[in-house]
Amino acid sequence: MQISVQEADFDSAAEALALTSGRNDIGAVVTFEGRVRADDGLTALRLEHYPGMTEAEIARHVDAAQARWPLLGVRIIHRIGRLGPGARIVLVITAAAHRRGAFEAADFLMDYLKTRAPFWKQEQYGDDARWVDAKLSDLDTARRWQKPGQS
Amino acid sequence: MQISVQEADFDSAAEALALTSGRNDIGAVVTFEGRVRADDGLTALRLEHYPGMTEAEIARHVDAAQARWPLLGVRIIHRIGRLGPGARIVLVITAAAHRRGAFEAADFLMDYLKTRAPFWKQEQYGDDARWVDAKLSDLDTARRWQKPGQS
C-alpha cells in the first residue's frame, strides 16, 4: 500500500501502471477519481487536513480493507490546498485477482475517506467562502460496511 | 456512450480524459480494467465474439445503466483475439456527479458484460486449449441488480 497527501496533481494511469506492472496475478483494477464540480458558481475548493493523523487514519482503513478482501495492491492519493473546478481531488486504486474484491474495496475506502479521514473542504464562491457540512448520507453509506454488532 | 470491440490494446487514461475533458459537472470517475491472469500456467486467452450482437447487447445494458443512474459518460472497450498474461481485456469507465452512481453503474456493467455479452474465452496452456465454462457465481452476482418481480 502507498498513501500520499499532497498539493500536486496526480497521474492515475502512471499510478495504476506502477501498482500493476510486471504482475500476472492481477485480474481486476478499479480506479476511482474524485473531481471538483463547479456547482452553483463555485470558483475553488480549499482542502485542509491534519498532518500525521491523516496518513495514519487512511492506513488503518487500508489495513481493514486488506483484511476483508484479498487485495494485491492499493494506492491512495488525496490532494490538499486550493483546487479549481474540474481538478482531481482524490485517487483510489485497488488491484485484485477478481473484480468483486477490487470494486468493493475501492468503494469501502472512498466511504471511509469521506467519513473518517481528517480533511475539511471549504467552498469558495468569488470572495465568499464557506466550510462544507458533513453529509448524513455519507455516514449512512459508510455504515453499509459494518458487520452486525458494530456500532 | 461509446462502445468498442477490438483486437488492439487500449489506453485507459486517454479514454478517461476523452470522456471527461472540459467538463466541470463530473465529480466521480470509476475505471474498471480487466486483465489476463497467468493462473495454472496459462499461456494465453483467445476471445471470440458475435459481431453485431455484441455491440447491440452492450448498448442495451448501457441504456439500462443510464436509465438507472444519472451518468454523465460511459466508455466500454472489450478486446478480442489472442491475449497473453497481463494483457488488458476489458475497460469500463463511468462518470457521474456523485460517486455512488459511478461505482454502481461500473459494477453493473461488468456483471452484464460477464453474463450477457456474447464473448467466449478459450484458455491456452501451451498446445492444450479449453473453452472456459460460465460461472454460476457470475450469474448470482448479476442477479443482484434485478428488481423484485424480474426473473
Place this chain on the structure above:
Amino acid sequence: MKLLYFAWVREKLGRGEETLDLPAEVRTARQLAAYLAARSPEYARVFGLPNSLNLAIDQEHACWDQELDAAREVAFFPPVTGG
C-alpha cells in the same frame, strides 16, 4: 435462414455459419434444434442436449420455446464468458 455457431459449438460442427431452408413445421427454436440434431451424428452431439446451449434470434438472447417467425438469423453458443 442463416445459422451461426460460436466457440465449441462451431468447433464441434466444423463450421461457423450456414444457410438452410427450413421445413414449415419448424416453428420454434426447440424444433429447430431437434431438426438439426437429426442431420448427422455431429449435429446430434451438439443439439441433442440443448440445455447446455444458449441461443439468439436476430442478435437478441432468446428462449427455446420462442417462435422463429420471420427471423433472419439464429445463433447457437455456449453460455457466454466475456468480461
Place this chain on the structure above:
Amino acid sequence: MKLLYFAWVREKLGRGEETLDLPAEVRTARQLAAYLAARSPEYARVFGLPNSLNLAIDQEHACWDQELDAAREVAFFPPVTGG
C-alpha cells in the same frame, strides 16, 4: 498538552494550535471542552456546544468521555468532509 484546531474551529479561535498546562481535575475530553469554554467568549462559542465538534486524542478519533491520560495532543474539528 498540545491542542490543535482545524477548519472553522481554527478560524473562530484565531489559532491553529497552542500548548496549555491543564489542571489535574481535567481528566476527560468533555472536561477539557468545559475548561476551554470558560477561557473567553471566543472559546465559549466553539466549546459551549461540543456536539457539533469531533475530536482526536493522539491522532485517533475519540469520544467526549474518553480519558485524556497521558495524551500528548488533542485536536478539535468539525465533522470531516474529505474525499
